[in-house]
Amino acid sequence: MARDSQAALVALNRFGLGARGGASGDFLNAASDPRGFVKAELARPSGVLLEVPGLQSTAALGKAVFDYQFGIQQARDAAAKAATPSAAEGQPPADAKIQRRNLSLNSIAMDMAPKEPASEAAKPAETRDAAMAPADAMRPNAPKPPPAPLNIIQKTFRAEALARLQRGVMADCGFIERLVAFWSNHFCISANKGGPARMWAGSFEREAIRPHVLGRFADMLKAVEQHPAMLFFLDNQQSLGPDSRAGKNRNRGLNENLAREILELHTLGVGGGYSQDDVTALANVITGWTYAGRLGRLGAPGTFVFNANAHQPGARRVMGKIYSAPDVTQGEAVLADLARHPSTAKFIATKFARHFVADDPPPALVARLADVFTRTDGELKALAMALVDSDDAWKAPLAKIRSPYEFLVASGRLLAQIPNDPGRYLGALNTLGQPLWSPAGPNGFADSNAAWAAPEGIKLRLDISAQIASRLADGVDPRDLLELVAADAASSETRKTIERAESRQQALALLLMSPEFQRR
Amino acid sequence: MNDCCEGLRSSAVSRRGVLLGGASFAAWAYLPKFARAADGRDPRLVVIILRGALDGLATVAPLGDPDYAGLHGSIALTSNGPNAALPLNAFFALHPAMPEFARMYRENKAAVIHAVATSYRDRSHFDGQDVLESGFAGPGRVQSGWLNRALEGLPKGERVTGALAVGPTTPLVLRGAAPTVGWAPVALPQAAEDTAMRLVELYQHRDPALAAALKQGLALDKAAQGDDMRPKPGANGVGAMRLVARGAAKLMAADDGPRIGALAFDGWDTHANEGGPVGRLAQLLGGLDGALAEFETGLGPRWRDTVIVVATEFGRTARINGTQGTDHGTGTIALLAGGAVKGGRVIADWPGLKPNNLYQGRDLAPTTDLRAVMKGVLKDQFGLADKVLGESVFPDSGAVKPMQGLLA
Numbered sequence: 001m002a003r004d005s006q007a008a009l010v011a012l013n014r015f016g017l018g019a020r021g022g023a024s025g026d027f028l029n030a031a032s033d034p035r036g037f038v039k040a041e042l043a044r045p046s047g048v049l050l051e052v053p054g055l056q057s058t059a060a061l062g063k064a065v066f067d068y069q070f071g072i073q074q075a076r077d078a079a080a081k082a083a084t085p086s087a088a089e090g091q092p093p094a095d096a097k098i099q100r101r102n103l104s105l106n107s108i109a110m111d112m113a114p115k116e117p118a119s120e121a122a123k124p125a126e127t128r129d130a131a132m133a134p135a136d137a138m139r140p141n142a143p144k145p146p147p148a149p150l151n152i153i154q155k156t157f158r159a160e161a162l163a164r165l166q167r168g169v170m171a172d173c174g175f176i177e178r179l180v181a182f183w184s185n186h187f188c189i190s191a192n193k194g195g196p197a198r199m200w201a202g203s204f205e206r207e208a209i210r211p212h213v214l215g216r217f218a219d220m221l222k223a224v225e226q227h228p229a230m231l232f233f234l235d236n237q238q239s240l241g242p243d244s245r246a247g248k249n250r251n252r253g254l255n256e257n258l259a260r261e262i263l264e265l266h267t268l269g270v271g272g273g274y275s276q277d278d279v280t281a282l283a284n285v286i287t288g289w290t291y292a293g294r295l296g297r298l299g300a301p302g303t304f305v306f307n308a309n310a311h312q313p314g315a316r317r318v319m320g321k322i323y324s325a326p327d328v329t330q331g332e333a334v335l336a337d338l339a340r341h342p343s344t345a346k347f348i349a350t351k352f353a354r355h356f357v358a359d360d361p362p363p364a365l366v367a368r369l370a371d372v373f374t375r376t377d378g379e380l381k382a383l384a385m386a387l388v389d390s391d392d393a394w395k396a397p398l399a400k401i402r403s404p405y406e407f408l409v410a411s412g413r414l415l416a417q418i419p420n421d422p423g424r425y426l427g428a429l430n431t432l433g434q435p436l437w438s439p440a441g442p443n444g445f446a447d448s449n450a451a452w453a454a455p456e457g458i459k460l461r462l463d464i465s466a467q468i469a470s471r472l473a474d475g476v477d478p479r480d481l482l483e484l485v486a487a488d489a490a491s492s493e494t495r496k497t498i499e500r501a502e503s504r505q506q507a508l509a510l511l512l513m514s515p516e517f518q519r520r
Numbered sequence: 521m522n523d524c525c526e527g528l529r530s531s532a533v534s535r536r537g538v539l540l541g542g543a544s545f546a547a548w549a550y551l552p553k554f555a556r557a558a559d560g561r562d563p564r565l566v567v568i569i570l571r572g573a574l575d576g577l578a579t580v581a582p583l584g585d586p587d588y589a590g591l592h593g594s595i596a597l598t599s600n601g602p603n604a605a606l607p608l609n610a611f612f613a614l615h616p617a618m619p620e621f622a623r624m625y626r627e628n629k630a631a632v633i634h635a636v637a638t639s640y641r642d643r644s645h646f647d648g649q650d651v652l653e654s655g656f657a658g659p660g661r662v663q664s665g666w667l668n669r670a671l672e673g674l675p676k677g678e679r680v681t682g683a684l685a686v687g688p689t690t691p692l693v694l695r696g697a698a699p700t701v702g703w704a705p706v707a708l709p710q711a712a713e714d715t716a717m718r719l720v721e722l723y724q725h726r727d728p729a730l731a732a733a734l735k736q737g738l739a740l741d742k743a744a745q746g747d748d749m750r751p752k753p754g755a756n757g758v759g760a761m762r763l764v765a766r767g768a769a770k771l772m773a774a775d776d777g778p779r780i781g782a783l784a785f786d787g788w789d790t791h792a793n794e795g796g797p798v799g800r801l802a803q804l805l806g807g808l809d810g811a812l813a814e815f816e817t818g819l820g821p822r823w824r825d826t827v828i829v830v831a832t833e834f835g836r837t838a839r840i841n842g843t844q845g846t847d848h849g850t851g852t853i854a855l856l857a858g859g860a861v862k863g864g865r866v867i868a869d870w871p872g873l874k875p876n877n878l879y880q881g882r883d884l885a886p887t888t889d890l891r892a893v894m895k896g897v898l899k900d901q902f903g904l905a906d907k908v909l910g911e912s913v914f915p916d917s918g919a920v921k922p923m924q925g926l927l928a
Binding site: 401449453454455456457458459460462466470471472473474475477478479491493494497499500501502503504505506507509510513514515518519 | 571572573644645646649661663687689690691692695712714715716718719721722723725726727729730733734735736737738739740741784786787788789791
């Protein structure tokens with residue numbers, strides 16, 4: 001087959017996470033069979049799961065975070081008793097504060113940096129803090145005070161982040177990882193909600209998203225809405241049926257948060273035909289959907305449980321249909337019907353095409369994807385295949401800008417740097433406005449050029465690119481990297497700009513910022 | 521030989537004499553001075569690389585060459601006027617942004633080598649820097665530099681401590697098997713303005729939406745920082761040069777500090793609006809001048825035994841281009857400064873700037889191999905043998921003899 005560099009660029013950038021550097025041969029492979037290159041990952045469904053030694057189940061993590069928080073609470077109570085009554089009030093949770101520590105622009109690229117040779121072992125620590133203080137230069141090997149040890153929540157979050165980043169940097173094409181990120185953002189939670197959310201952000205994606213990325217939408221929907229992370233994020237563990245035993249005893253009631261987002265964000269979409277009555281009805285239907293707490297009265301701590309005592313009894317009408325089952329199956333039946341609703345097909349197809357192809361995707365493409373979604377009853381692998389098979393998806397110009405996550409992972413791939421510490425990536429994602437697993441609202445991160453090609457964002461990308469380049473350019477030839485990124489699909493202007501750069505550092509920064517690298 | 525370039529304009533004989541003249545100083549230079557720590561001499565060597573190809577004709581201007589003014593046009597230095605060049609001798613004058621170097625030169629602690637180049641004759645920065653730093657005759661994927669291999673060539677007991685690599689990464693010139701220590705004074709260099717401008721240019725041609733966003737982002741950034749002409753402390757650029765030098769000097773001044781250091785300054789690729797006695801290049805040269813002064817101050821008593829070598833990957837075109845700048849050329853200058861330098865001299869086998877004398881009709885023709893300069897410094901400063909210099913430090917360079925008498 002003839003080499004098609006333009007199609008290789010589409011395969012790698014639009015569908016994947018960019019070409020890997022080194023001897024991967026990604027660009028040549030993609031150029032010789034662009035669609036095959038993208039689809040190859042879909043043929044290896046085991047590649048979607050993320051099973052890394054040390055990553056634990058949501059239940060185990062739940063137990064750990066409950067115990068941890070219980071210990072802190074006990075310590076606080078004891079301290080409050082000992083001190084003045086107001087002393088322990090008003091302190092934000094320690095972990096949220098500490099998580100933000102050190103996530104400055106300063107620390108971004110080091111993670112991508114190669115292992116320092118032994119002779120330079122003292123360098124990173126020096127580099128970090130020696131700015132503006134030549135006096136420090138007198139003691140190049142002076143030890144730094146050790147940083148405070150990470151707590152269980154921070155350790156877990158970093159381990160989960162690292163596993164995801166490593167997978168992204170190493171994946172053959174990255175199409176599956178792009179799909180994971182898409183669905184994870186569609187069904188987002190925010191790690192900033194609190195300790196359990198931060199603890200579960202990774203396991204939520206591993207357990208509720210990944211197994212279904214090439215499976216059925218309905219299964220993903222159910223797994224998501226019954227996952228403790230989602231129930232915690234959208235407060236459903238607090239929602240009590242007003243007429244349930246718990247509701248009466250505790251004089252509390254309904255919380256519509258999860259029900260509204262299921263309809264508005266997860267399935268039908270705004271304007272998808274639901275009313276406030278549907279929201280309220282669904283909220284009632286899913287009362288009792290919660291997770292077991294530390295004491296495990298309802299089940300193993302950290303597992304999904306249906307609490308019949310909190311469930312609002314009786315039949316409910318949702319989207320014109322009556323659901324009368326008395327237990328958890330009532331809500332499961334609603335979700336199953338929402339999953340195959342025509343509004344859902346249209347909403348998902350639009351969002352899918354917008355993410356992969358264009359802010360305003362070709363209507364014909366959206367229609368075809370919606371049709372596939374409907375005909376296959378929400379087979380997500382078929383949806384992905386339909387996208388790759390669509391000529392529209394290959395013909396449309398590479399007009400979208402990579403999200404910060406896509407940009408940073410693509411940089412790591414190109415520079416063949418498998419991260420061994422997530423710190424710099426997390427810092428860079430914060431700086432660029434896409435903190436990992438922490439969107440500002442339940443609608444997830446925006447998926448448009450307007451969001452990511454904003455002036456301050458582009459300027460910061462340039463700073464970050466320069467920082468990456470200052471650490472990594474010495475061992476590479478940016479002219480060779482351009483061949484790996486775009487080969488003869490590179491524009492002559494980009495080629496000239498890189499060839500004429502005054503140093504490898506500058507050339508690499510310019511390559512990372514080039515349209516060929518930023519657009520997908 | 522107070523003024524080694526007198527009479528250069530007319531005679532090939534005197535041209536040739538410039539280099540030979542140095543030999544008379546160097547009879548004792550064969551002794552391994554580094555091994556003679558007993559006499560209190562404790563030499564230091566700093567290599568400063570200027571990335572981007574310095575315009576040697578704008579830095580040390582051959583005012584006495586009748587073709588200079590015409591070629592360098594609006595950015596040519598002049599011997600009079602409000603920003604007159606600082607005379608070094610009857611033929612050459614120094615850029616007015618470098619008063620400290622001029623003073624060192626007057627004190628015989630600074631010298632210029634002109635019409636110098638590595639063995640590289642093409643015009644790629646990357647490859648040129650590869651050759652300059654690797655010490656090999658041509659570009660390649662060598663992962664060690666000549667300064668590191670020079671360190672390796674010293675008797676083990678005399679390496680003292682690892683050489684100092686200044687900056688976020690070790691420059692190639694100092695990479696290799698011999699131990700180095702790293703120090704970077706800059707927390708996070710903002711992307712250099714030059715990089716940003718190149719990116720704006722690329723976006724304007726290829727991606728107008730990103731061009732608009734980037735331009736606005738840069739403007740916001742400047743507004744947030746106030747006066748954008750003021751050098752940002754800790755950032756790349758002029759202000760950082762002094763800062764970097766100050767820190768490096770303190771490290772190298774210590775009794776147990778590194779004896780050898782390498783650093784790199786960016787931003788010398790002056791394709792447009794290079795400026796003459798004032799302007800962009802003038803700012804950079806002022807930064808370099810300040811850095812040299814910081815080394816002098818910071819090294820204290822060690823300055824006496826110090827040599828700083830300033831080198832760049834190649835020069836720039838003799839004739840200015842259509843945008844008041846210069847393009848990639850060949851011959852350029854190297855600077856020596858420090859108490860150990862036999863200074864007060866411009867050492868040049870001057871090729872002249874007549875059209876027929878220019879390399880490929882464009883560039884100052886190189887008449888001195890930069891390796892000869894480096895070899896001469898290494899030999900006199902550290903007593904490295906010709907064989908080591910010709911085989912391992914600068915491989916296959918036996919034919920390039922160390923320049924003699926560079927050091928006092």
